[in-house]
Amino acid sequence: MSIRLSETTLAEIDGKVAVPTYDRSKLSAGILHFGVGNFHRAHQAVYLDALFETGKGHDFAIVGAGVMPSDQAMRDKLSAQDFLTTVVEQDNARTSARVTGPMVDILPVADAAAIIAKLADPAIKIVSLTVTEGGYFIDSDGVFDPSHPAIAADGQNPDAPKTVFGLIGAGLKRRREAGIAPFTVMSCDNIPHNGKVCRAAVVGTARLYDGEFADWIAGRVAFPNGMVDRITPATSAREIDHCRESFGIDDAWPVYCEEFKQWVLEDHFPAGRPALEEVGVQFVPDVTPYENMKIRILNGGHAIIAYPAGLMDVHFVHEAMETDLVAKFLDKLETEEILPILPPVPNTDLADYYALIKRRFANPKIGDTVRRLCLDGSNRQPKFIVPSILDNLKAGKEPVGLALESALWCRYCRGVTESGATIAPNDPNWDALVERAKAAESDPMAWLEMTEVYGTLKDEPRFAKPFADWLAMLADKGTEATLKTYLGAA
Incomplete structure (x- = not known):
């Protein structure tokens, strides 16, 4: 007999x-978080839950906020169980579960007035967000685009914004x-220099309606x-059933994740922050080496397989890692074109880190x-793969394996697997990707003309030629034979 999760x-x-x-x-809310998804509840909320267990930081509880229609389902399910979450950690050798409770509310979804009022609350010291790449x-080029229709609309209606960045600006103005x-x-x-990127979005949105205020924010x-960092899959009926059957908890939206987690932060919190260093968060003067390591090796590795x-x-x-050709493709590409061009990371052996990732x-x-x-390759490729391509070219190396990864993405976007x-x-x-991928069958450069992904790489023969060659081979011989060719096994 399962027990419905709630405070009572x-x-x-x-x-x-x-x-x-x-x-x-x-508990009292000191953090307003935009984007209450699985990753947030498996990461930031878990660290805060651990800190609260020490008796510290109770004035930094979380109040959630959302601006997307999809956020409503999360609010409905979590509010019905008093904002509690069952977090199930699954390592190769063990499985454990814990109910976490650092969240105390989720504001009405897309209710600008309610969100701005909470942002203006002096008790809110931190506004955090997970809104995807x-x-x-x-x-x-990683530059904020103020001409996007959603941002332009906020610029015209700054007192009733609909984007996260318009809302943050309105809260700061209040x-x-x-x-x-x-x-x-x-x-x-998971964005390189995510704080800098976020700053550009908030400042850029504010500049549309008040330049002096934008300068004040900056x-x-x-x-x-x-x-x-924490691998956190989406929740499906599989996880909901497992939580009920294995732990006797009826949780409408449990979170399943790996045991490993990491959080590295630059220590710049003028309004104050919880003592997260006491529960494993690393505070450093510059996060750049750590984020490059993670984004290139882990997120890039995800795209490779x-x-x-x-x-x-x-x-x-895990089945992909059990597939010999896929695992060897990952190994060859990581060790030849990703690890060698990464700068050193303090107190970290990159080979050991890669072994942990595998x-x-x-x-x-x-x-x-x-x-x-x-999912979402058009947003992830320019952040996780293209920087490694560019750095190899700068180092005088031809990124043959990364060109194959790009060709595989193009082939995937044709919308049909090898089995049909x-x-x-x-x-x-x-x-649009499907249409472009089909055009690339006869003209490979049609794919590389996506400047929002590849910039000017279409004009770089050291990348464009191997890309075209791999794409032709994929069409002619298929994925398995192409991987064998790359691995030297054909």
């Missing part, structure tokens, strides 16, 4: 799994007018960069899907 049933659940021992009724309105010190804005997304508001595995009809990520990818308990890794199975839309720009 915690005593019953205690003993089945760990539950909060701190008094949640005495594609949610920052940036072009292929605080400034009331003489309240600004909060710190903390991005938790000069007075802190946007620390951070590196976040995703598209060949997807084309070969492999479902789970172990994490191979974890059979996570249930992470290849389809999730293939249809690939369901898997990118916000899916229709």
Whole structure:
């Protein structure tokens, strides 16, 4: 008999799994978080839950906020269980669960007035966000695009904004007018220099309606960069059933994740912050080496295995790692074209880090899907793969393997696997990508003409030629034979 998760049933659940021992009724919100998804609840919320268990930081509880229609389902499900979450950590050798409780509310979705009022609350010291890599309105060069229709609309209606960045600006404006010190804005997304990118979006949106105010934000508001890491698949019926059957907890939206987690932050929080260093967060003067390491090796590695595995009809990520050609493709590409061009990381051996990444990818308990890794390539490729291409070219090296990865992405976007199975839309720009991928069958440069992804790489023969050659081979011989050729096994 399962127990429905709620504040009133915690005593019953205690003993089945760990539950909060701190008094949640005495928590007060000090953090407003945009984008209450699985990653946030498996990462930032878990660190705060651990800190609250020490008796510290209880004035830094989380209040959630959302601007997308999809956020409503999360609000409905979490509010019905008093904003509690069952977090299930799955390592290769163990599985454990804990109910976490650092969230105390989620504001009405897309309610600008309610969100701005909370942002103006002096108790809010930090505004954090996980809005995905594609949610920052940036072009292929990583530059904020103020002409995007959603941003332009906020510029015309600054008192009733609809984007996260318009809302943050409106909240800061309200605080400034009331003489309240600004909060710190903390991005938790997988983007190089995420604080800098977030700052550009907030300042750029404000500049559309008030240049002096935009300058005030640029000069007075802190946007620390951070590196976040934890593999966290989407929740499906599989996880909900497992939580009920294995732990006796009826949780409408449990979070399943790997045991490993990492958070590296620049220590720039003028309004104050919780003592997260006491629960494993690394505070450093410059996060750049850590984020480069993670984004290139882990996120880039995800892309490397995703598209060949997807084309070969492999479902789970651990199954991709059990597929000899895919695993060897990852090894060769990482060791020849990614690890060698990465700068040193303090107190870190890159080879050891890569070995850890492979172990994490191979974890059979996570249930992470290849389809999730293939998602949103148009936003992920320019952040996770293209920088490694450019750095190899700068170092005088021909990025043959990275050209193959790009060709595999193009082939995947034709929308059909090697077996003839249809690939369901898997990118916000899916229709355009499919059309372009089909055009690339006769003209490979049609794919590289996506300047928002590749910049000017179409004009770089050291990349464009191997890309065209690999794409032709994929069309002629298929994924398996092409991988064997790259690996020297043909």
